[in-house]
Amino acid sequence: MSLKFYNTLSKKEEEFISIEDSNVKLYTCGPTVYNFAHIGNLRTYIFEDVLKRVLEYNGYEVNHVMNITDVGHLQSDADDGEDKMELGAKRENKSVLEIARFYENAFVSDLKKLNIKLPNKMPRATEHIDSMIKLIKRLEQNGYTYMANNNVYFSIDKFKDYYKLANLTMDELQAGSRIEVDEFKKNPLDFVLWFGNSKYENHILKWDSPWGVGFPGWHIECSAMAIEYLGENLDIHCGGIDHIPVHHTNEIAQSEGALGHKWVNYWMHGEFLVVDNGKMSKSNGDFLTLNKLIKDGFDPLVYRYYVLQSKYRKPLSFSYNRLRDSSKSLYSLKSKISNILNNIDNNLSIDINKVIPYKNKFKHHINNDLNLSNAFTVLFDVIKDNDLNNLEKKALLEDFDTVFSLNLLESNSTILSDEKLNYIEYLIKQRNEYRKNKEWEKSDNIRELLLNEGVKIEDSRNGTTWTMI
DSSP: OOOEEEETTTTEEEEOOOSBTTEEEEEEOOOBTTSOOBHHHHHHHHHHHHHHHHHHHTTOEEEEEEOBBOSOOBSSSSSOSOBHHHHHHHHHTSOHHHHHHHHHHHHHHHHHHTTOOOOSBOOBGGGOHHHHHHHHHHHHHTTOEEEETTEEEEOGGGSTTTTTTTTOOHHHHHHHTTOOOOTTOSSTTOEEEEESSOSSTTOSOOBOOTTOSBEEOHHHHHHHHHHHHHOSOEEEEEEEGGGIIIIIHHHHHHHHHHHSSOOEEEEEEEOOEEETTEEOOSTTSOOOBHHHHHHTTBOHHHHHHHHHTSOTTSOEEOOHHHHHHHHHHHHHHHHHHHHHHTTOOTTSOOOHHHHHHHHHHHHHHHTBTSOHHHHHHHHHHHHHOTTSOHHHHHHHHHHHHHHHOSOTTSOGGGGBOHHHHHHHHHHHHHHHHHHHTTOHHHHHHHHHHHHHTTEEEEEETTEEEEEEO
16 A cells, blocks of 8 residues: 655655665754744644654654754844844843753653654754764865855855755745845855854854854754764655745755755645634744643643644644634544443454454555545544444554554543543532532523533433533
């Protein structure tokens, strides 16, 4: 069964063929650790996690590298603006490295809460300056660089097909990148490989180099660390679509300029999470974090479920109402699965001939450019199929959840925060008191209140039970 992905480079779906049998070399752009990741960032990491899980489902061993940017990333993806790391240090009155380690740990914590598998390696930019210098020297030897104003620039005019990833003209790229005029550039789209003369005099992190004391440009770190840990040929490189016109375009130019051959076979990009018709951004300081969703009563896996409902290549609109709907839907799904698990007849066995067709359907959909929407349809069909016994259903659900990673076979109570559970139990207890005292109007008011919260209650001789709807 073939595995197909949409390749941004070719602008079409292609059959995936790995460079090495049963092994995949995957590089994904990591965070700049100057602030918390927002939920738009995390959508991209969820997409990349699903990609890795689908590759593993197909029998591949994935060697995954993700960088940690703790130096050199200016506010713009181009070469203007202040260093994000120094902005964070000034904001919180801490050292740059204190800021970096704190937010790196917070980022890893977010990944774990979302059941995202950690990469095999997460190299830090500050610990790989020598690798960046070596790569710049190779570019220098190959004739792709020039010195101006004590900075080392990459000349895009020396690199054939600079525009191939974004498929834009120079004017379109320049218009979209919000480039600040740099009089020392030969071409406005040339980019800095090494800053020897930053416009910020007291830049904190600096290193010795063949071109003087300075610091690396942002783009060079990904190329240097990907090549160091994955070699000169990569299977897949991922990131958000905002990386296409500048960062990834520059990565291709500098990597292939240094190596002298094609670098990455498949480029894959996740679309934006949008709020009020605009992408989520940290630039205005107003953004949603995973911890904010948790404080608002949502389990992190509700957000993962929310993201998985949408195609990774389509913009996803976020709202709390939609998130609440996802919470109810996931709770309902897990309730059905719980009913299956609680009614397994261990005297029965698994008929492989009934299980295999469902596994094939599931694999067909996830292999079709990560079509999780159709994969969920297969899951629901399994739950409804009366020809399957519950042991067979359990085996299939366990198998599917290796890709979804929603803890589908665990207790449903994990979907709700402790605060929400306590709140529901408190209201039910209060309602029972009203019923005991025959205060029916107050009892009905609480029933209505719970219903508005998505909680359906049922009274019986054995007491009151509740479910999410």
